[in-house]
Each structure stands twice: as C-alpha cells, then as structure tokens.
Amino acid sequence: MSDWEQLRQQWLQGAISKGRREMPEKACAMCSNFRQNSASAAGDGLCTAIKIGEKNKPVFDNTDASDCPHYKEIDRVRTDTSEFMWDPQFRPQRQIEEK
C-alpha cells in the first residue's frame, strides 16, 4: 500500500473516531501551520510544515502536537466563536478554549 493509500484509509478511519473529539492541550488546531480543509468540517486538515512528497501531510485538528518540533501557536485574536472558521489565522473554531 502506498503512503497515500495508507493515508486515505487513515482519513476514512480517522473520521470514524470512537470518542467525541477532545482537544489536547497542544493540538494541530492551535498551530499556525494547520489549514482546515474547506470541503469538510470533521476536523481534518493539512499540515503545511510536514510534507509527503510535494504535498502537505493530512492531520486532524485534535492531533496531539505536544511532541511536534514545528508547532507554532496561533494568535487568537477574536473571542466570538460565531465568526467563521478560517479567520484570522486559519483557526478552526470548535473545541478550542478561547483566550
């Protein structure tokens, strides 16, 4: 199975998480390298810092980032979570405690 094929499986299964997604203290969703996918809203996205070949690695918003050397915390500017998901730093809105 190719890397991409494996990823597809993970993607499908990643969405089939058994528990309700909880945010680790440090998660991809809080990292400025994370881009939430816009064709979904199930917390999947791309990491712009880690590549597979030329393309970005798929990650989830609640992927634990405590060991990630590329983690760069986003600026959380707004506090109104009714704002849209990509603003201002591509910040997915759910499950992140506002600062």
Added chain:
Amino acid sequence: MAAVETRTIEEIEKSGQWWWWAEHKRSKRLDYLRKAVWKKGAKGSGYQPGVKVDLERAVLFTEAFKANEHDSLRMRYAKALANVFDNITIFIQDHAQIMGYLGSRPHTIVWHPEILFLLNEDLYNDRTVIPEPVDENLKLIRELCDYWNPQTTGAKVFNLVPPEEIVKLLTGVIGWGLPISRIGYATKQWDYMFRLGLEGIIAEIDERIKEAEDRIYNKVPDPEDLPYYEKLDVWKSMKVVLEAVIRWARRYSRLAKIIAENFETDPKRKEELLRIAEVCWKVPAKPPEHLHESLQFDHFIQIACRYEACEGAWPARPDYWHGPFYDKDVNQDKVLTHEEALDLTGEFLIRCYEVGWFWLMLARDTLQGITGTWVWTIGGVNEDGTDACNDMTDCLLEAARLVRVANPTFAFRYHPNVRMKTLREVFECIRQGLGYPSMRNDPILITNAMHWHKHPLREARRWVHQACMSPCPDTKLGCQPFRMANATIIAAKAIEYALFDGYDNVLQMQFGPHTGDASKFETFEELYQAWYTQVKWMMDTLVKLTNGGRYMAQFLDPRPLLSGLYERCVELGVDSSHPSERGNSWITFFAWMETGDSLAAVKKLVFDEKKYTMAQLIEALRNNWEGYEEMRMDFVRAPKWGNDDDYVDQIHVRCHRDVAKHSWEIKDPTGNPWPPLPENIAAYVTNATKVWALPNGRRLGDTLYDGGCSPGAGLDKKGPTAVLRSVAKIDHIGDVRATLLNQRLSPQQLAGEKGFHIWHSYIKTWAELGIDHVQFNMVDNETLKAAQREPEKYPELIVRIAGYSAHFVDLNKKTQDTIIARNVQELGV
C-alpha cells in the same frame, strides 16, 4: 425582547422599518405562523439556540435499510425512505393550512447519515444540536456513524479519486465539497406531476413493469432485453417510494380529520381541518384542481424530496404553475378571495423558510443565515413568448412583503413586455428592503440557454433558476437532476499560481502546474499565458472529478423518489442521474473579477510604465505587501473594473472570452460544455483567507469582490452608468452562463412615484445593454450600523448578500461590514 411598537403605520412607513409595517398589515394567521417559525439557517456558522437534530429520520431510514440487505442498493434506499414516510412523527401546527414538515418536531433539522462520513462526524462533535438526553443520543449517533461512515456515498466517491488528489480537492480551491447526487439539487417537472398525479405516474410505471416482465419472461430470448432486469428494479423502486409518499400525505389527512372530529372546538378551524383532510387525501395522489391543492401538492413533493436528499437549492417557478389555479379560484369561479389566496401563499413561503437539515459547517459558513439558496423564479414569458406575469406573480410578491422571509427569495425574469402592475410590485419589494427579487434579463438568458445547451426556443422559455443564477428549463429533457454544487473553483487562485509557478502560498505546496518563474517574465503576454494555463488546469481537474461523480451517481447514489417524478426516467427506466437529459452544467467561479484587475495593474505598472519590475512585484507579494505599502497603493490605484475604462475592461473581456472558449473543450456526461458562472454567495468573505496577496493591491485576508461581475467594493468611482457600461462589455450570452451584479441604491432617492420612474429607466438601460443580472440592496448605512449596534431591535432587517438574502443580524461581523462598504449608487446621476 423586541421593543413594543407605538408608532402609526404612516410613521413606520416613513422610517423605512418595513418589518413593523408588515407585522401590522398581515393577517392574524400569517402573523402567528411567521412568528412561530424556528429559524434553521445558521448565525455565522452555528445553529440558532434551541434548534436540535432530528434523529427519527436517521433511525427509521437505517432500520429499513438494514432489514432489506438482500435487495439492490436502489431498492434498499427506496424501502428505507418508505419506512420514514410511514412512521415519522407528523404534526399539524395551529392555524396552518399547508401540511408537510421536514423533521418530527418544529424545532428540528433532519440528518441524512447515508450521505457523507464527514458530515456524520461533524454532527457527533457538534456542541449545540444534540437533543436531550444528550448522552443517550450521542451513543445512538455514534452507532449510526459507525454503521454508515464506510458505506456513505461520500466514502465511495472518495475512493474514485487517486489518494494524492484528495488533498487538493478537500482544500476547497478546486471543488466545493464532493460530487454527490444527494447533496445536489434538482429541478422538478411539474407538467408531468400536475398532469398525472402520483397515481397516474404509478399507473405508467405499472405498464412499464408489465412490459419488462413480458420481455424477460414471456419472449424468445434476445440480448436486447437484458437491460430490462436493471430497469425492472428501477421501476419497482420508484413505485415503492411513490406509493409511500401518497401514504405519508394521507397520514396528514387522517390526522386533520381526527383533530377536527375529536378535539377542535372552534367551528371555523374545524371546517378548515376537514378541508385540509380532503386536500391531503387528494394530492399528490391525484392532479390538483384548486390553488390550495396545487400549493399543497408542490410542498409535499419538495419536502418528500428533501427527506430523500439534502437538496441545497429549490428551483421553482410558482407563479407559472400555480397561476392558473389562482385565476380559476379567485378570478373565475370566485371560490377563494384574494385575501384567502394571500394567506395560503404567505404560508407557502413560510413553510419553505422553516425547512432545514443538519449541514456541514463549511456550507453554514458560506450560506450564513439560510439553509440553501432557494431562489424562486417569477415573471418571464410563456412558451409562445407572451408575458407570463399573472395575478399569482403579484400575490407572491405581496405575500413576500408581508412575511419577510429570507428564504425563499425571488428572481424576476424581466422582458420588455412585462406588465406594469407586476413591475411595480417588484419595485415595491426591492424598495421595502427585501433585497429581492433580483432582476434577470429574460431575452438574454433564453438565448444563453439555447447557446450553451441547445435547448429549443419553446423549452428555453420555460427556464427556472437552478440556484441563485443559472437558468435551465423545467421540461422533460431540460430538468437538471442534480447540480453538482462542488463544480466550483476559487478562480483568483489562478493568478496566484501564475505568479508563483503553480505554488500555493497559503497551503504552502505545489498546487498548479509549473508555468515558469514569473519574476523573469519579460512581456505581459507571458504572464497572461501562464494564467490561462493555470485556469484551464483548474477547470480540467475539477471537471474530471465532477463528471466521474455525476456518471457514477446512478450506481453509487441512486434516487428512486426523484427518478419516479421525471417523465424521462419513467420512460427509460433509468435513475435520475443517468445522463439522458439535455444537460446544464456550469462551473461556478468564486472570486473571478480579481483576475482582470490584477492583470491590468501588472500590465500598467510593470510592462507599460515600467515603474516596477516583475521581480519587485513578486517579492512584494511574497511578503503579502508588508513593507511595500506605497507600492501597494500604486497597484490599488491602477485602473479598475466598473469605471468604463477600456484599459482594464478589455483585459477582463479577454479573460472571459478565453475561459468561455475552453468551456467548449471540456464536456459534461451529456456531451455539453462547462461554461463559467462567476458569483460568490458569502464565499467572498470565507475565501478571503484562502487567496494570497494579489496585484490588484489586495492582501491575504482582505475580502474578495462580492459579485460575479460587480466591481470591488468602493472601487467603482464613476457612478452606476459607468458600472453598467463596463459590465455590458461582457457578452452575457457567449462569455458566461450567467454572472452576478450587486448594486446598492439609496432608499431616500427611490421613494415614491418618482423613485419608481428613476428605477424603471435604470432597468430599461440595464436590459438594453444586454446584462443578464442585477440585484439591489436598498437599506441605508445608518440603519445597517444601527443594526450592528443594537441587533435586538433589527431582527427582521433583510439584506442581499450575493445570490441570496439573509437577515442582517444572522451574518458575522465581517460579512456585515462588506455590505456596508459597498458604494451606494445615485441613479440618473
């Protein structure tokens, strides 16, 4: 709590606060029904407090789907849906006359777990819509997710795409979601349904079944008969679900009768309930004969189809189909007064407004305030070319002003012979700040439908809006079975890619093809060709996937109910997605007009005036203009679209022509081209952070242009006529499928009779210039700013976004700001 109104009607009218006026003017019934609505559109991107997901539909559907695992997928879907119609809780709201509800309670939104695993996970993780008891229901949702996720249509479509391509598709740059028939939307074929009723269609199906069985079982074997095995299954599944729809309607009939005979104490309401019982017994089983019946028939079908699928738009032409019944009941037989017809029509709009389902956050974001782009077509011409406006058109417009819903909205097919009485009603709706009807240039769009999809003239005259913009006939071979809403690109990305050799600065990866290092481009032509290569690649990549999704939908995602409502499908024994209609594809171009403005700025400042080099430009853009403010302002001040300036306008025209040319080279499954349709819904805000800095002076995060051919907000400096002259340089027949023009007008200038004449002469100029669309916001900044400050005082203030309307207070602040930023045009100046 809303403030208590103490002003007189005259004072309210003068203040422009038309929602108060509507409340005073409408009947008690409409007032009750309008206030009893649970708003299902999202506020920003979250559902309104109190709105909960309805689990009955999901449970009933799953139960029957599991129980019939030896049937074909199509038949399992049919039986699953039939189980929903037979068992979902139904209710009758006080004062209501039109029955049929999507969901088992008024505050619920249904969930279709069979469509998309991503949607299912979104629901499981949602923090507001899970109904009580939350823990128990979460457990149930988890079970349903686990059962459905791997076999959802989305998972199957996911598997059609090479895995590395998925990354591109999910970014939203190419494609907006996945091509799935159950999240597309469908035109309904009313001439077929109203002529036969569902019982008549079932009788036709029975004949086909008999013929198929004769061919298969009673004839000398012939390979030509083999497809009849498949067809037999198609027809039988249609029949299962059509019969269930009749039973569902008759459950309402029985309930109305039970309430009337056992519980209702008010004799007038009792009489009404008995009439409802008769109507629901009759339709949709049999053809309608009265207005109440035709409206009820229509509503039952629309709701039934939304139990089958998430139809995100609502193509309809209600004045054309219900007009004859209005005329018969009100004008000829006088069995209904105008006021009674108005009550029914107002309720018909409210019933549509309250429809909603659980939907992805991405869709909630881009359609803030509403649940789908439900643009109903009114006006226009008949098949013989005569004016189609009738008293039902006027009744719909009057009802819209009274109930003031943000969905459905209307789009008016304007032509030179339109009756003046109706045009005044249209103007009145716009003047009262509804933001609709949008105006469509009928002769242009009829020709456009003939040009792109070869619809014959008489059929082209039957066109209805597919969502906000695209025209398509509601005829046997015209009806579009599903518009693949994913057929969308963020067109401004092609400029970004041309400047960065196909590299995506937002996603930080190679995205488009390599077209060369732009810092070394020596001519404008090199840049233009790089852009053209990028945009063609975006169109091709999108179309490959979308064609695959459309073709495979008949196998992966059949729709037995919708199929059973199409004459074409009943005749051929095929699923609605079988590509045997005439075709009506288009590619929505989000963020399109940045293209010409960007190219023009580079041409002027780099290649003509040589004030900057390409290398300097690339460097400034790479830095998102940070540290280059003076230079950025030069690019902002470069010629811009909307000012009748040929320098920039002709570049726009060239881009349009070249894209249109490429449209003919890429074919949809029916063999027709994929023309562009530039427009934006609210994506001009949500996409702002997906498009990198551009040479029109825009920075990453700045809002994109709001229309399809509208100038950038505040960039049209020379008044409304210059805007029209620029826009008229586009060929609205051959360059685009349609395109969207937003204009803001001054309510003060357009007050009274004089206001109507000013507006009418503007509309005449607009039509003569051959522009296909224009829509207006007529609310002043003072009111909009007051609504931002004190939203509780303006819950009913409606604005036009881009292709749809919404209550202003349901928009996020950034979207609100973009509406305030649009220039207010003084007409006749």
